[in-house]
Amino acid sequence: MIDQALLTVQDLEVEFASKGALGRNKHVVKAVNGVSFSINKGDTFGIVGESGSGKTTTALAIMRLVKATKGKVSLGDMVLTDLHGEALRRARRQFQMVFQDPFSSLNPRLRARDVVAEPLAMLDRSNKDNARELEEVFAQVGLRPEQMDLFPHQFSGGQRQRIALARALVTRPELIVCDEPVSALDVAIQAQILNLLKRIQRDLDVTYLFISHDLGVVQYICDWIAVMYLGQIVEVAPRASLFSYPLHPYTLSLLSAVPSASPGTKAWKAITLKGEPPSLINLPTGCIFADRCPVMQPECQKSPPALQELSDGRRVACHFVEEKEGTVQNTLTGGLEMINVLT
Ligand SMILES: Nc1ncnc2c1ncn2[C@@H]1O[C@H](COP(=O)(O)OP(=O)(O)O)[C@@H](O)[C@H]1O
Numbered sequence: 001m002i003d004q005a006l007l008t009v010q011d012l013e014v015e016f017a018s019k020g021a022l023g024r025n026k027h028v029v030k031a032v033n034g035v036s037f038s039i040n041k042g043d044t045f046g047i048v049g050e051s052g053s054g055k056t057t058t059a060l061a062i063m064r065l066v067k068a069t070k071g072k073v074s075l076g077d078m079v080l081t082d083l084h085g086e087a088l089r090r091a092r093r094q095f096q097m098v099f100q101d102p103f104s105s106l107n108p109r110l111r112a113r114d115v116v117a118e119p120l121a122m123l124d125r126s127n128k129d130n131a132r133e134l135e136e137v138f139a140q141v142g143l144r145p146e147q148m149d150l151f152p153h154q155f156s157g158g159q160r161q162r163i164a165l166a167r168a169l170v171t172r173p174e175l176i177v178c179d180e181p182v183s184a185l186d187v188a189i190q191a192q193i194l195n196l197l198k199r200i201q202r203d204l205d206v207t208y209l210f211i212s213h214d215l216g217v218v219q220y221i222c223d224w225i226a227v228m229y230l231g232q233i234v235e236v237a238p239r240a241s242l243f244s245y246p247l248h249p250y251t252l253s254l255l256s257a258v259p260s261a262s263p264g265t266k267a268w269k270a271i272t273l274k275g276e277p278p279s280l281i282n283l284p285t286g287c288i289f290a291d292r293c294p295v296m297q298p299e300c301q302k303s304p305p306a307l308q309e310l311s312d313g314r315r316v317a318c319h320f321v322e323e324k325e326g327t328v329q330n331t332l333t334g335g336l337e338m339i340n341v342l343t
């Protein structure tokens, strides 16, 4: 590979202890269960999945905002999971985050300029005159200089996400983690923010980890996409491959639920998922998707499929994916043609 990985996540696990009624019956919730992926510099890597699949917890563990139970996260030469105290605080300028809710994520008592300057203050630069940097970053997110003196409640949701993005950009980070950054916004405003993210990436070569439950949004902005289910990645692929020939039955079912994203064949439209995902406390022994899989086979309940890597770099966790002589298919999800992975 010529492309250089900026962020590398290896075998990340996050467990939460959850107490039952009256503090008895302590359970361990495996919110993130062996997640691995890497993102090339300047790319946008998406994580998509239903609510509760572990997307936010993955983001927070990478950001060192929740504790990883296991695993290694590296950003360039820095091993983020090894950093503590002062070293971690200094490293934070390289990785920043935009949260989902533009209303609760900004301190209501601070003026926009001070909200955006917060990360600089954390870097002990509060005494320095940072007026020029602030003006520059406000312009980059499409806000006017006079808006710097307003309070968050004086802005619309879309404008607040611009402020959140300015705050993330102000330390000139290499990586920005965006967790559902447009999910709380009207559709028309969503497009504006997504286009802004794209423009900023073109201008500043920043790398994004972009999390969303919305396949349409992910399809619009991401270069590579990982599909998460129950704390695990079940498929990772370049955008075009994922949307033109999904290989995991779960990916197929997600796509068939979105009319605009689903390819036109009957076989693809036929899939509807039954039931709810199983509990994270008591994970199935075989494939985690077996209970809900429309094409489940006896073997699927016995052993978990490995996340096998195909020759084009995509990965998929299904016993029935076969690659031979440059073609790949899932032998169970009929209706898919053998597609040359090299085209
Ligand atoms: N602090 C926590 N304590 C206990 N369980 C948690 C905590 N945070 C998240 N979870 C659980 O972990 C799972 C994954 O949650 P989350 O990462 O927020 O998923 P997503 O962002 O994909 O909706 C959920 O079952 C959620 O209830």
Ligand SMILES: [Mg+2]
Pocket: 055, 056, 057
């Ligand atoms: Mg979430």
